[in-house]
């Protein structure tokens with residue numbers, strides 16, 4: 087069995103990703119029926135968090151417990167990682183002890199170095215560059231509420247950040263059109279955009295991006311690690327708050343997504359995130375089901 091990692095959405099092909107979304111929907115139904123499904127008895131997930139988390143930690147930990155396995159939370163504060171042990175050495179040691187590892191860290195390169203020295207599958211649980219697990223949950227939520235996302239129009243309004251980069255990869259892999267509206271100077275990485283070709287359009291006008299869209303999404307203006315830029319960013323992003331006037335430009339049945347945590351009155355108005363088009367709670371719940379499907383895939387003998 088070949089070792090597979092999930093460092094970005096590009097590590098799985100389109101068929102595998104679509105099958106994973108269907109499996110997540112199936113696992114959700116099983117969970118809701120109260121069906122016990124424990125394919126990971128005696129399996130252990132290592133979870134390295136170098137940044138804060140609520141959803142990612144709880145969804146991975148709960149998912150592994152529901153699968154009959156166990157999860158270990160590791161932070162630099164109380165491991166040798168925080169005292170300078172090389173990432174390569176940590177990868178070699180941990181991957182001799184656990185069956186699968188997820189990492190939330192800063193540089194994508196650090197995650198890639200870890201994966202290169204790991205004997206077991208490694209999952210990107212957010213880096214400065216990408217947040218692919220979140221996209222699985224987002225696509226699942228859209229599919230559940232509106233059917234296939236293929237051929238739809240998605241508007242990303244806000245920072246050209248890790249979530250935006252994963253939406254760009256998703257446009258390529260799930261075959262939808264992505265319109266990105268961000269302030270000048272806050273564009274996504276040009277190499278990541280170039281790879282997506284004509285699947286994406288870059289704009290600097292939120293309403294133009296939202297026009298006729300089937301899905302509107304946004305994220306915080308200052309990501310983890312950018313806290314000191316908060317005030318500057320608030321000024322730069324002032325015209326990019328997703329409010330009712332922006333939602334009114336989208337299709338009447340458009341849905342609103344936000345990976346959370348959200349800041350009402352900044353990137354999204356309370357009326358939108360708490361309004362009838364918002365499916366953010368289903369989206370958040372789907373982290374659990376989508377990541378269970380992902381772990382099952384990465385640990386299956388056929389993958």
Ligand code: CP
Pocket residue numbers: 138139140141142143212220345346347
């Ligand atoms: N959306 C998301 O990844 O949330 P957490 O930072 O709480 O894990």
Ligand code: NVA
Pocket residue numbers: 212217247248249305306308309310345346347
């Ligand atoms: N862009 C945000 C996403 C949080 C889930 C961050 O990196 O902080």
